[in-house]
Amino acid sequence: xxxxxxxxxxxxxxxxxxxxxxxxxxxxxxxxxxxxxxxxxxxxxxxxxxxxxxxxxxxxxxxxxxxxxxxxxxxxxxxxxxxxxxxxxxxxxxxxxxxxxxxxxxxxxxxxxxxxxxxxxxxxxxxxxxxxxxxxxxxxxxxxxxxxxxxxxxxxxxxxxxxxxxxxxxxxxxxxxxxxxxxxxxxxxxxxxxxxxxxxxxxxxxxxxxxxxxxxxxxxxxxxxxxxxxxxxxxxxxxxxxxxxxxxxxxxxx
Amino acid sequence: xxxxxxxxxxxxxxxxxxxxxxxxxxxxxxxxxxxxxxxxxxxxxxxxxxxxxxxxxxxxxxxxxxxxxxxxxxxxxxxxxxxxxxxxxxxxxxxxxxxxxxxxxxxxxxxxxxxxxxxxxxxxxxxxxxxxxxxxxxxxxxxxxxxxxxxxxxxxxxxxxxxxxxxxxxxxxxxxxxxxxxxxxxxxxxxxxxxxxxxxxxxxxxxxxxxxxxxxxxxxxxxxx
Numbered sequence: 001x002x003x004x005x006x007x008x009x010x011x012x013x014x015x016x017x018x019x020x021x022x023x024x025x026x027x028x029x030x031x032x033x034x035x036x037x038x039x040x041x042x043x044x045x046x047x048x049x050x051x052x053x054x055x056x057x058x059x060x061x062x063x064x065x066x067x068x069x070x071x072x073x074x075x076x077x078x079x080x081x082x083x084x085x086x087x088x089x090x091x092x093x094x095x096x097x098x099x100x101x102x103x104x105x106x107x108x109x110x111x112x113x114x115x116x117x118x119x120x121x122x123x124x125x126x127x128x129x130x131x132x133x134x135x136x137x138x139x140x141x142x143x144x145x146x147x148x149x150x151x152x153x154x155x156x157x158x159x160x161x162x163x164x165x166x167x168x169x170x171x172x173x174x175x176x177x178x179x180x181x182x183x184x185x186x187x188x189x190x191x192x193x194x195x196x197x198x199x200x201x202x203x204x205x206x207x208x209x210x211x212x213x214x215x216x217x218x219x220x221x222x223x224x225x226x227x228x229x230x231x232x233x234x235x236x237x238x239x240x241x242x243x244x245x246x247x248x249x250x251x252x253x254x
Numbered sequence: 255x256x257x258x259x260x261x262x263x264x265x266x267x268x269x270x271x272x273x274x275x276x277x278x279x280x281x282x283x284x285x286x287x288x289x290x291x292x293x294x295x296x297x298x299x300x301x302x303x304x305x306x307x308x309x310x311x312x313x314x315x316x317x318x319x320x321x322x323x324x325x326x327x328x329x330x331x332x333x334x335x336x337x338x339x340x341x342x343x344x345x346x347x348x349x350x351x352x353x354x355x356x357x358x359x360x361x362x363x364x365x366x367x368x369x370x371x372x373x374x375x376x377x378x379x380x381x382x383x384x385x386x387x388x389x390x391x392x393x394x395x396x397x398x399x400x401x402x403x404x405x406x407x408x409x410x411x412x413x414x415x416x417x418x419x420x421x422x423x424x425x426x427x428x429x430x431x432x433x434x435x436x437x438x439x440x441x442x443x444x445x446x447x448x449x450x451x452x453x454x455x456x457x458x459x460x461x462x463x464x465x466x467x468x469x470x471x472x473x474x475x476x477x478x479x
Contacts, residue, residue: 187256190257191256191257194257210323210324213321213322213323213324214257214258214322214323215257233322234318234321234322237318237321237322238317238318238321
């Protein structure tokens with residue numbers, strides 16, 4: 001649908017939780033260095049789909065997929081793909097901020113330490129860069145050794161974004177990253193997303209339609225496991241093609 | 255800068271580009287009227303298509319902005335004002351085009367005496383000045399200047415109201431000049447209309463900056479008097 005490079009692509013993707021057919025024949029290409037939003041009512045499959053993009057569903061009993069998910073043209077479900085390597089490339093931020101009960105510094109460099117990086121200078125540099133990128137540096141630079149749990153919810157969420165950025169992914173998946181935050185923190189996260197898309201491909205699941213409108217370039221509407229409509233966000237929010245999309249975004253569903 | 259501000263700025267800049275185009279139409283129109291310049295009139299008429307494209311583009315940008323950003327308070331007033339200013343700008347472009355059509359009917363420049371008597375060029379300059387001040391008011395977010403712009407419209411109305419008497423009197427003595435006099439009267443009517451359209455735009459600037467509705471207020475007052 002776009003001339004730009006497709007970073008992530010699903011081809012004829014079906015997903016099942018046991019007998020339950022959660023995703024039905026999904027075909028979608030997500031543009032590089034842009035924000036793609038997934039919207040749809042609860043249970044429509046949008047979070048399941050998001051989680052297939054970095055294989056977060058792998059450990060769920062009875063979960064299986066058919067079809068392909070391509071990252072830079074390569075199938076992430078191919079036998080030779082290492083999941084830990086994949087997740088370095090495709091980071092994730094969750095609905096509720098989930099910092100570790102450690103210092104701010106330790107939280108940011110956690111992924112790097114796991115990778116075996118010990119050089120203090122490298123870690124410090126990565127920490128500052130990630131926090132700056134996550135628009136949190138100015139608020140925490142004097143208390144990096146303080147517990148991350150002492151930060152506000154909005155700050156904790158930006159810390160989680162910094163933690164995801166530290167391992168230098170190219171894609172960031174966000175599962176309702178602002179739904180547990182107050183309006184000011186939400187606005188900060190949204191502006192951060194707008195900044196981050198200059199360097200990262202971002203895929204975001206949101207229940208907040210206005211948020212999808214504000215932050216995303218493309219929007220995908222899911223309903224009952226199907227991808228009903230996928231278009232430029234401004235097209236979807238001004239003239240959706242499918243009646244189901246129209247009913248959903250105007251709050252007339254059901 | 256906030257994302258929503260970036261979008262509003264883009265919208266505003268697009269509108270200012272259109273404003274400059276209409277300014278060019280009006281300004282060229284002045285020359286065309288003065289010199290009965292058919293070629294220039296043709297160029298003004300041709301520009302109308304470009305202005306219309308801006309109109310459509312800005313309408314669409316406003317629609318997208320409302321749908322995507324669900325603005326409130328000053329942001330909402332800004333986009334509503336820009337939308338209405340857009341409509342008025344497009345109409346001023348139409349006005350310039352109509353005047354150019356009158357110019358095309360002329361086979362020689364207007365009689366200086368008639369131009370002088372009717373104050374047509376004074377009116378033209380005044381309308382152009384209003385139009386330009388209004389642009390400054392928008393660029394500088396200056397409701398005070400917008401109010402000054404609205405006051406300037408009185409001078410235009412005064413010239414317009416006098417013009418039929420002046421022209422009737424002139425025609426009684428120069429009955430061979432009916433087509434020319436009618437053309438001048440038509441241009442004066444168009445300029446009066448342009449003044450009203452600039453007034454509408456200035457009112458929108460006040461609404462956007464001060465959250466005050468000033469349109470229709472003055473007319474009411476006049477009735478009360």
